[in-house]
Amino acid sequence: MKKTEVTDFQKKVYRFTKRIPMGRVTTYALLAGAIGCGSCRAVGQALKRNPFAPRVPCHRVISSDLTVGGFEGSSKGLSISRKKVLLRREGVYFRAGRLADSDRIYRF
DNA sequence: GAGTCATTCGTTG
DNA sequence: CAACGAATGACTC
Numbered sequence: 001m002k003k004t005e006v007t008d009f010q011k012k013v014y015r016f017t018k019r020i021p022m023g024r025v026t027t028y029a030l031l032a033g034a035i036g037c038g039s040c041r042a043v044g045q046a047l048k049r050n051p052f053a054p055r056v057p058c059h060r061v062i063s064s065d066l067t068v069g070g071f072e073g074s075s076k077g078l079s080i081s082r083k084k085v086l087l088r089r090e091g092v093y094f095r096a097g098r099l100a101d102s103d104r105i106y107r108f
Numbered sequence: 109g110a111g112t113c114a115t116t117c118g119t120t121g
Numbered sequence: 122c123a124a125c126g127a128a129t130g131a132c133t134c
Contacts, residue, residue, distance in 0.1 A: 007131080007132085009130085009131065009132090010131090010132090032130090037129090037130065037131085038128095038129060038130070039128085039129040039130040039131075040129090040130090041129070041130065041131075042129080042130045042131040042132080043130095043131090045130085045131055045132055045133090046131075046132080048132090049132065049133080
């Protein structure tokens, strides 16, 4: 078994993700840009492997198109549904699979 | 070392 | 307007 080694990149991702206040969301591209990385996929990967599962609110990270994007390794299915419900409980409402208010996006 | 990924952008039909 | 492919950076096996 491998040790849960968190790379510097992941550390940044989790740090920024945890920085998101309740009732607010952010996008992969925004996170990637804030970290200093040109690819948003790397951010999603870090969240998917999320070693800090309940500690890091990965459900507060959505796609830059205001879409839910993915969750728990699936861009659709029950996982995504759960993500939407989770955000809804925090005050973030979704409409047709998209964020109802783009003003809810948290800017670093 | 190769494959995979929860994305994003650009071009083509 | 809609769909597909290519690009990019990092992680896991």
